Amino acid sequence: MTDPKHTVEGLSPDAVIEQVEQHRDIHTGVGETLMSMQEVTLRFGGLTALDSVSFDIKRGEILGLIGPNGAGKTTCFNAMTGVYRPTSGTITFDGTVLKRQRRYQITRLGIARTFQNIRLFAEMTALENVVVGLDARHRTSVPGALVRTPRHFHEEKSAVDQAMALLAFVGIADRAADKARNLPYGYQRRLEIARALGTEPKLLCLDEPAAGFNPAEKDELMGLIRQIRDEGYTVLLIEHDMRLVMGLTDRIVVLEFGNKIAEGKPEQIRDDPAVVAAYLGVPDDGAA
Numbered sequence: 001m002t003d004p005k006h007t008v009e010g011l012s013p014d015a016v017i018e019q020v021e022q023h024r025d026i027h028t029g030v031g032e033t034l035m036s037m038q039e040v041t042l043r044f045g046g047l048t049a050l051d052s053v054s055f056d057i058k059r060g061e062i063l064g065l066i067g068p069n070g071a072g073k074t075t076c077f078n079a080m081t082g083v084y085r086p087t088s089g090t091i092t093f094d095g096t097v098l099k100r101q102r103r104y105q106i107t108r109l110g111i112a113r114t115f116q117n118i119r120l121f122a123e124m125t126a127l128e129n130v131v132v133g134l135d136a137r138h139r140t141s142v143p144g145a146l147v148r149t150p151r152h153f154h155e156e157k158s159a160v161d162q163a164m165a166l167l168a169f170v171g172i173a174d175r176a177a178d179k180a181r182n183l184p185y186g187y188q189r190r191l192e193i194a195r196a197l198g199t200e201p202k203l204l205c206l207d208e209p210a211a212g213f214n215p216a217e218k219d220e221l222m223g224l225i226r227q228i229r230d231e232g233y234t235v236l237l238i239e240h241d242m243r244l245v246m247g248l249t250d251r252i253v254v255l256e257f258g259n260k261i262a263e264g265k266p267e268q269i270r271d272d273p274a275v276v277a278a279y280l281g282v283p284d285d286g287a288a
């Protein structure tokens with residue numbers, strides 16, 4: 001069972017997990033395809049950022065998306081989350097072909113992401129940042145909220161409880177009342193993850209979540225991401241740190257200059273000559 005870093009008064013570790021899990025169908029269809037990229041090409045003017053890229057993300061896995069700078073990793077995220085529309089090719093998520101959905105619609109479909117450069121509401125507290133993410137699911141009408149109907153009170157209270165549970169789950173409940181901008185950098189990264197989890201994603205996309213972390217912080221983050229996977233989430237991870245990627249992911253897709261050059265389990269990727277060459281610029285020179 002999970003061991004949240006900080007418990008909250010009145011909220012046992014089991015209750016934290018219950019809150020984190022409560023609205024989701026977890027562990028359903030593990031191993032089935034959740035998202036499928038089929039020959040996705042994305043051009044910016046004359047530059048081909050993704051060139052006929054195909055791969056699947058399976059339910060319940062941590063998939064690593066790696067490649068040298070400029071390989072197309074973030075563009076891939078952006079195509080999946082509705083920031084850019086592919087020039088050609090198809091992206092299917094949980095049975096829905098992504099076409100002209102707006103970003104909020106993609107969030108409702110069940111895709112959440114964090115950003116390379118942290119994006120939080122700096123003047124809001126940590127708790128408020130998570131509650132805002134939960135709000136999208138609530139059913140109170142605007143008039144209901146204005147006259148503060150019983151349903152509105154109930155939803156407000158359960159949103160706060162669930163946001164606290166999420167903060168406890170990622171290990172930062174002790175700073176729930178602090179403004180986001182006053183949190184240490186590592187806490188801000190965890191807060192982004194809590195906020196993304198608050199949207200109850202079927203797919204959680206993490207863009208370099210360990211950037212700027214020291215080795216001990218990276219180890220803790222690896223533990224958290226494993227825990228997230230073990231709670232039944234599917235995770236897509238962009239990360240440059242090879243130790244973290246190799247130690248954490250179930251499978252890896254490697255991009256180089258917008259092309260997929262390899263796909264497989266970490267041990268296969270580590271020894272793949274094309275991957276070694278992509279990272280070192282020379283073949284077979286001991287990538288590790």
Ligand SMILES: Nc1ncnc2c1ncn2[C@@H]1O[C@H](COP(=O)(O)OP(=O)(O)OP(=O)(O)O)[C@@H](O)[C@H]1O
Pocket residue numbers: 044047048049067068069070071072073074075076
């Ligand atoms: N909005 C844009 N307009 C023009 N070119 C872009 C845009 N976004 C990305 N690119 C280009 O597309 C290519 C792929 O960029 P992308 O950011 O996806 O790479 P990346 O693998 O995420 O790199 P990094 O590891 O450095 O973050 C790069 O050559 C980049 O300059």
